[in-house]
Amino acid sequence: xxRLNTGKLIDTLTxxxxxxxxxxxxxxxxxxxxxxAYPDSxxxxxxxxxxxxxxxxxxxxxxxLSVWxxxxxxxxxxxxxSHNDSSIKLWQPPTGExxxxxxxxxxxxxxxxxxxxxxxxxxGSWDGxxxxxxLRTRELKSTLNGSSNWLGVVQSFFRExxxxxxxxxxxxxxxxxxxxxxxxxxxxRMNTGELRSTLTxxxxxxxxVAISPNGxxxxxxxxxxxxxxxxxxxxELLYVLTxxxxKVYSVxxxxxxxxxxxxxxDMTIKIWR
Numbered sequence: 001x002x003r004l005n006t007g008k009l010i011d012t013l014t015x016x017x018x019x020x021x022x023x024x025x026x027x028x029x030x031x032x033x034x035x036x037a038y039p040d041s042x043x044x045x046x047x048x049x050x051x052x053x054x055x056x057x058x059x060x061x062x063x064x065l066s067v068w069x070x071x072x073x074x075x076x077x078x079x080x081x082s083h084n085d086s087s088i089k090l091w092q093p094p095t096g097e098x099x100x101x102x103x104x105x106x107x108x109x110x111x112x113x114x115x116x117x118x119x120x121x122x123x124g125s126w127d128g129x130x131x132x133x134x135l136r137t138r139e140l141k142s143t144l145n146g147s148s149n150w151l152g153v154v155q156s157f158f159r160e161x162x163x164x165x166x167x168x169x170x171x172x173x174x175x176x177x178x179x180x181x182x183x184x185x186x187x188x189r190m191n192t193g194e195l196r197s198t199l200t201x202x203x204x205x206x207x208x209v210a211i212s213p214n215g216x217x218x219x220x221x222x223x224x225x226x227x228x229x230x231x232x233x234x235x236e237l238l239y240v241l242t243x244x245x246x247k248v249y250s251v252x253x254x255x256x257x258x259x260x261x262x263x264x265x266d267m268t269i270k271i272w273r
Contacts, residue, residue, distance in 0.1 A: 001032075001048065004259065004271065011051045016040045024070040024079070031093060033079055035067035043067055043081055045093060055096050057081075059089070069111045074118045078135075082109035088123050088133065102133050104140055111166045115190070116173045124164030130178055130188070142193045144176070145186070166208045171215045175232065179206035185220050185230070197235055201228055208250045212257040219260055221248030227262050227272070243270055 001010045013032075018040030024033045025048070032046040043057040057079075059065070066084035073080070078099065079091040086109055088102040107126035114121055120141065121133045130144040145162065163181045169190065170177075176188040185199040185206060204223035211218050211232060218230045227241040227248055246265035253260055260272040 001051075002269070004254065004261075007271065013046055013051055013053075015044055015053055016042070018066075021066070021068050022070045024072055026072045026076045026093070027074060028076055031072075031076075033070050033072070033093070035070050035081060037066040037068075038084070041065045041067060043070065043079070043091070045096075055093070057091055057096050057098075059098050068108065071112045071114055071121075073114050073135075074116060078118075080112045080114065080121055082112045082123055082125075084108045086125065086127070088112060088121065090121075090135075100138050102131075102138070102140075104131055104143075105129065110164060113167045113169050113176075115169050116171055120173075120190070122167045122169060122176055124167040124178055124180070126163045128162035128164065128180075130164055130167060130176065132190075132193070144178075144188050144193050145195070165206065168209045168211050168218075170211050170232065171213060175211075177209045177211060177218055177232075179209045179220055181205040183222075185209055185218070187232075187235070199228075199230055199235060199237075201237055201240075202226070204247075207248065210251045210253050210260075212253045213255060214257050217253075217257070219251045219253070221251040221262055223247040225264075227251055227260070229260075241272055244268065 016036040018036040021037050022035040032048045034044045045055040067081050069082040071080045079093050081089045086105040090099040105125040105127050109123050109125045111124040123131050132141040134141045164178050165180045168177045179185045183202045187196045189196050202222040202224050206220050206222045208221040218232045220228045225244045229239040244264040244266050248264050250263040262270045
């Protein structure tokens with residue numbers, strides 16, 4: 001954990017025995033969740049101000065349940081996780097109880113994101129689809145860019161490179177952004193599931209997308225070592241941020257939207273303003 005305004009290292013939290021794949025703060029900032037890949041395959045909950053481990057979440061076979069992504073619901077009462085066995089799980093952080101498991105993807109689920117009203121969970125998968133889940137009824141609402149049969153999914157996997165690596169939902173809940181191995185950012189209308197547009201420009205696969213708190217700006221981080229900054233509404237490319245010397249795996253906005261943070265395979269975290 002780092003101090004954003006000074007870059008000072010505050011604390012190092014240790015306890016996972018596998019690669020740490022995802023981090024998520026609860027909305028009130030009182031809990032930090034971390035996810036890990038095999039052979040650990042656990043979710044750990046930490047108290048950020050003390051660095052104390054408060055709970056470890058684990059369920060099922062550790063061989064198949066590498067955890068790839070985490071997201072807290074807007075009210076902080078539910079934690080969603082995506083797994084290597086294609087499942088999406090809902091947890092209750094205070095008790096560690098597993099609330100529900102969504103099944104429907106045919107390959108590893110890489111990313112999850114809650115809608116701002118907390119009623120919908122989006123998941124992106126290696127199978128090339130984005131699924132929208134209704135959290136009250138626990139049913140599948142719709143599938144974006146999905147094929148209706150297994151053959152279609154296989155063809156998409158091998159020919160089109162549409163594997164979805166990250167999803168993000170705008171603060172007004174109207175737009176879902178996705179990115180993946182096809183080197184594009186896709187913008188979807190949440191209410192209809194319609195593809196609104198495709199943003200092109202990166203020269204390699206895109207690992208991460210993030211939308212600013214005011215809903216005006218979208219950032220994308222890519223294996224081409226760059227971060228691209230887009231106007232979410234006009235879809236205009238505003239800036240190309242260079243400085244990393246290797247793949248950019250993650251991008252995130254600060255709560256006030258004035259700062260962007262990027263993490264790279266070059267083993268640095270960069271702060272942009």
